[in-house]
Amino acid sequence: MSEKTDGNAKLSRREFLKATGVASAVLSLAGASAGGVGAGTDFDTFTGWGASFEGGDQYFDRKAYEVDEPTYKKVGTSRRADPRVEGRGHFGTYKKAKGAGWTPDQGIDALPPHLAAFYKENPDSQVAADYRHDVLEPLQKENQKKYGLQWQLSKTWSSAYSAVKPARPDSPPEEWDYRNVPDEALKFKTPDHAAELIKKVAHTFGATLVGITRLNPDWVYSHDLRGAEKGPYDVPEHWEYAIAVTTPHEWGQMAANPTYGLSSDAYNRSSIAGARLESFIQRLGYSARLHSPNSGYDLLAVPVCIDAGIGEQGRHIFSIAPELGSNHRPAIITTSLPMTIDKPIDFGVQDFCKNCQICADYCPGNSIFNGDDAIMTVRGYEHWYLDPDACYNFWGTALGNGGCRVCLAVCPYSRKANWVHKTAAAISRVDPTGLADLSLVWMQDTFFPSPEKEEYYPPNHPDGDGWNASYRPGPEWMLTEKWFDVEVTW
Amino acid sequence: MIKKDQIKTKKPKDYWNKRAAIFAIVSIIITWIIGYAINNEAPPDCKMVLPSADFCKPLDNDSFEGVIQNEDRTETIVGWASLNEAPGYAGPVKVMVGIDPAGTVLGTYVTSNSETPNYYERIENEKFLEEFIGLPVISPFKIGEEIEAVTRATVTSNAIAEAVRTASYTIAETQLGLEVETIIEPIKFGAPEIAILGLYLVGYIGHRGNFKYKKQVRWLSLIIGMVYLGFIFNIPVTVANFTSLLLGYFPNWRTNLYWFFLMGGILFVSTVDNKNPYCQWFCPFGAAQECLGAIGGARLWSPGKSIRRNLEWIQRGLAFGAIILGLLMRNPGFSSFEIFGNLFSFTGSWPQWVILVIVLLLSLFIKRPWCNYLCPIDPIMDLVLASHRWIKQEFRKIWQLKNLKKNS
C-alpha cells in the first residue's frame, strides 16, 4: 500500500517538476519579451542623451583598434580646400554675385575670378547652382507653405537651439585665439596630463566623444580666414594641435530624417561644448580657436575627427564612430597646448562600407556612389567622396527643417547602444571573412527598411514624385498634432 | 458465366496520361498562336522621345523621322527615333531612342518589357533611362563607363543599354551617315558555367548503373547545386525558363551561356538517356528540402491512391496554367509562382514567403513536399520523358510491323 502511494507521490513529483519546467519556460519567454522591449526603450541606450556627462558614453575601447596610419591614403600632391567654391561653397558665392548684379548675359568671366575658374573647370556645378537658385529654392518655399504645418513643432524645437550660440570670430587669430589668456599660464606636468584633463573636462562641458591629434595643415581652408581680411592665408603657427569634440542628434528625430529631422540640436551641443573647451584652454594660458557648426569653420572637420581616432570615414564621407555610428556632428578646437595625441582607429568600416552601399541605395539626391566609384582622389588624398552638388540640391528640395541627413539615418552603424546592436557590431569587427558583414547588411535592409529614393521627394516635384517620406515616422513627442489644436491634412 | 457488363474493361495504363499529354501539347500550340496574335503592339509614338515633334514619319529599320510643321507649310526635322530590342532577364526589352540632328540622344523610352516588376521598378527609381540623354549617338553606351548599371537589376540595365546602342547606331548610319564600330561582347565563361558543367559530369558518373557510391555522389551533387545554383548564383530552373524556351526568348548566348548549358543539358539528357538529371541530382530547392528532411527524419507521405492521383492532377494543372498564362501574355515571368526565389534571393511577395515557410517546415517531416505536390517542373519533365517514351514505342511498333512485312 505504502509502495503504491510512494509510487504515486514519486510520479506526481515528477509531473510537478515537469510542469514547473513548462511554466518556467513560458515565464522566461515572457520575460524575454519584456526584457526585449525594455532594452529597446531603455534611455541609457540613447548614447549621448541618456545618462552621462561623466564621459561614460565614450565607452568603446579604442586602444584595441589603434593603427598607425589612418584608413584614408595620401596619394599625390595635396592642397588645401577653397571654401569659396569647393564642396557647396560655390552655391553661396554664386548667389552673392547674382545679388551684386551679375546676369548670365555678362558671361562667365564677369564672375569673381575664383568662381569663374571653378565653373570653367566644373560646368556641371554651375548648371546645378542655377537649377537650385531658379527652380528648387522657389519651389521649396512654395512646398513649405503647403505642407509645412506637419513639422511645425519640429521646426520650433530646432530654432530654439539658436538661443545660445558661440560667436563667430571678428578679429584675427593673433587676437581672437588669445582673448581670454591670462598673463601667467599654468604649465601642465606632462602632455599626458594635459590630454587626460582636456578630455575629462570636455565631457563635463557636454561632449559625448573627444579625440586629440596634431593638425594636418592640408585640412585648413585656403581662403577667407574668419575674423581676418578676405583672401589667401598661411596656416597660423599656433594652430598645432586639434581637439575634436562631438555629440549626436536626438535619436528619435534623427531616425525621422529628412523632414522631422534637424541638425541644430547636435550642432548647438557640439558648438557649446567646444566653446566652453576653447574658453577653458585659453584661460589656462594657451591659444585656442573653435571651429564649429554655430560659429563657422576655417578647416575640414571630418578628417580631423578621423586623425583624432573618433571614427573612420564611411561611404557617405562623414565619420562613423563606434558608439554613435554616423550620428554625430563634430566641432574642432585648434590650439597650441601640447597634448599626447590619439592615434586613428580601424574597426572594420572600410570593408563594411564596400559591401554595404545602403546609403548609396537610398540617398534621395543620388549623390552617393555605389561600388568603388565612391573612392576618389580629392586634393591629393584618396578617400570616399560624393557629388556635393546633387547632395546640396536635395537639401533645396526636402521639406521640414531643411537639409537631409538620410544617409545618417539609414547607416547600419547609426543604432542605439542596446545589446542587439552592440553584439552585431562586435561580430562585424571580429569576423575576418566578411560573411557576417553581408548577413548584417541584409538584415539591416530587411528588418529596418527605408522608403525608396523617390518617396522622399515632395509630391509633384520635377525631380521625383514622392510623399515627403521620412525614414521613420516622427517621434511621438514631436508630432504637432499630438499637442496642438491643428487640422491634420497629412 | 461472366456477364459482359460485369467485366470492367480496364483502361490501358497511361490512358488518361496520354490523352492529357496530347491535350496539353495542342493547347500550348494554340495558345502560343493566340498569344502572338493578341500581343501585337501598336507602333509607339515617336513623340515619347522627340517631344517637340508634331508628327512622326515612318522610315525603314523600325525608325521614324520627327518633324515640326512650320507656318509656311515647310517641315523642320527635329530628330529621328528608332526602335530596337535586346534580351533582358525574362524576355526582350524594347527601347525607342530619339536622336537630334546634331547627333545627341534626346530621349529613351522602354516600349515593352517582361521583367519582374520588382526589378524593373529599380530601373524607374534610379532614372536609368535618363543617363543616356545628352550622349553622342555614336558613343559605346557601355555599362560601367558612361552608364551606371542599376544595382540588383544589372541584366535589365545591360539589355536596355544594348537596345539603345543598336537603335542609336541605326540612326547614326542611316540618317547621319556616320561610321559606327560594332561592339562584340566577349563570351562569358565563368563560375556559373563551370558549376553547371561540373554538376552534369558528377551526375554522369553517379548515374552509371552499379556505381558504388551513388548515394554519396548524389548528396554531393545536391549540396553543390544548393550552394552554387541556389544561394550564390540564384539560377534555379523555373517554369519561366520553359515558357521562355517555348516563346523563343533566348538570352544573349555570349553573356548567359549557363542558361543554355542548364536547359540544353536537361533536354539533352532527357531525350538521349530518358532520365531527369535535374530534380533529384542538383535542384537547389529540392536539395534544401532534403537537408531539412535529413534533420527532421522526413518520410514520404502517401495519403492514399485516389487522393494522391487527384493531387497529381492539381500539380499538373498548376504547371499547365502557368505555361498557358505565360504564353498568352508572352511574358515568362508573369506566371512564375515558384517560392524558392524568396529563399535564394530574398525577394518576393508576402504570400510567397508564407508558403515558403510552410513548405520548409513541412519538409522536416514529409519528403520533398514541394517537389511531390506543387512543383511545376515535375509534371513538365514527366511530360517530356513520357512523350519521349511513347514516341519511341510508336516507332518501335512501326519498325516491327515493317520487319514483319519484310519477313512474310
Add this chain to the structure above:
Amino acid sequence: MYEKFAYFTTPQFWFFMGILFVGVAVGLKVFFEDKGFEMNWWKWLLTALLWFLIFFSVMAAFTFLGEGETRGFWIGLALFGVIDIILGVGLWRLLSGGKKVPAKS
C-alpha cells in the same frame, strides 16, 4: 512606452530570470529521463544552446519592437522562429536517438 519597461532592465529582474532558467533545466532533466533519452555532457550543451537561442531570438525581436521597428519585429520573429524550429526538430531527433519508423518509399 519608455519608462514602463525600465524594470525589465534591472539586475533584480535578471536575478529572477536566472531562477526561471533553473526551473527550465530541472523540468527538462525530468522530461528527458521519463522519455528514456540517454543524455551526456554535449547533448546537454546543445540543449542549453538551443534554449538560449530561442530565448535571445524572442528578446531580440522584442528589442526591435521596443525601438519602434515593427517590421523588424515580425520578420525577426518569423526568421529566427523558423530557424529555431528547424534546429529544435533536429535536436529532438538527436536526443531521441534518431529512432523513427524507417522510411516507406
